[in-house]
Amino acid sequence: MNLAAIETFLAVTRVGNLNRAADEMNVTQSAVTARLDALEQALGAKLLNRSRKGATLTKAGYAFLEQAELIASTWSNAKAQANLPRGVTQLFSFVCAPSLWPKLSESWIEGLRRDHPDTAIEIWTGLKDDAQRWLQSGVSDAALLPEPITGPDYDHRIFSTETLIQVSTVEREAVRWDPAYIFVDYGPAFRAQHAAAWPSGETASLSFSNPSWAHEYLLKHGGSAYLPERMVREDLAAGRFFAVKGSTTFTQRSVLSWRKASEAAFSWLASN
Incomplete structure (x- = not known):
């Protein structure tokens, strides 16, 4: 099976359009079409619904997508190994x-x-x-x-096992609800602990799955959030953040x- 055909399939899947995929790969649209035709013929299945509006995955395309990503990643890894x-x-x-x-x-x-x-x-x-x-x-x-x-x-x-603490850009004590509170999602275990400790019916208007982004946002715009102690130690010492007095702490493994x-x-x- 031709690796170029698999990489072309992934490019079309990513951008959703044969023309844009051709531009990205610096080849002609006819080359993209030929590669896709060859790949579908080799697999014996139609992978993409192609039209003037773009390209979408078929059921067989969805099934092949994960394997195509693995093949491309394995090849990339092999090239890296060969060129250390x-x-x-x-x-x-x-x-x-x-x-x-x-x-x-x-x-x-x-x-x-x-x-x-x-x-x-x-x-x-x-x-x-x-x-x-x-x-x-x-x-x-x-x-x-x-x-x-x-x-x-x-x-x-x-x-590691580390502590998550609630910090704020203003010095204050714990309150039932802070309108400037930002929720940082550390996963199902944290969500359950957080809901038990803070049973407020309010929902944060801003949330992040990455604490680094939440940290940067707080520094620029203010507010409060639960962040790893390792991440805010210098900010606490410099007075940029304050530990919220009386707030519950959590642990993250x-x-x-x-x-x-x-x-x-x-x-x-x-x-x-």
Whole structure:
């Protein structure tokens, strides 16, 4: 099967239009059409509904999309392995939940670079579904998430347990509801704890799934939110933020999961 045809299929799926995909790939529209025709013929199924208005996935196209992404990612990984910098002998592919990167995973990666100069590192952002798919396919070696990836082919360990505190850009005590409150979503466990601790019927008018974005927003526009203590320590010391007096604190656990097959190359995965 032609890799160019798969990459063309992914490009058309991403932009929803054959002309735009052709421009993006710097080829003619007829080349895009020929590649798609060849791919559909090889698979024996129609993948896209094509019209002047654009292109949409068929049922078979949806079924093939995940495999196409894996094939393209595996090829990209293989090229990276074959073109490692001088002095580097292996590539460590790592998936990190966005909320766990600033000053947590970031510090760990810096330590790995210092202690293992023969290892190149690539970092992907993703949540559990993406990470599990990438680990299962062998595209990635390990993932840092709020919950473990389990199964006979994986192992995991607690990476960290940290405190989430409510901070505000004005000094105040806890109140039933702050109109300037910003909700940061750390996942199902946090949502349940948050609802139990703050049973107000009010809903925040602004929410983020990434605490770094919430942190930046607070600095620019003010308000309050629950943020990791590691992220706001300097802001508290400088008086940019204030810990909300009397507010409930929460804990967030992060778990490092990895492919058992990767342990031979990266024995430090299991180290605390």
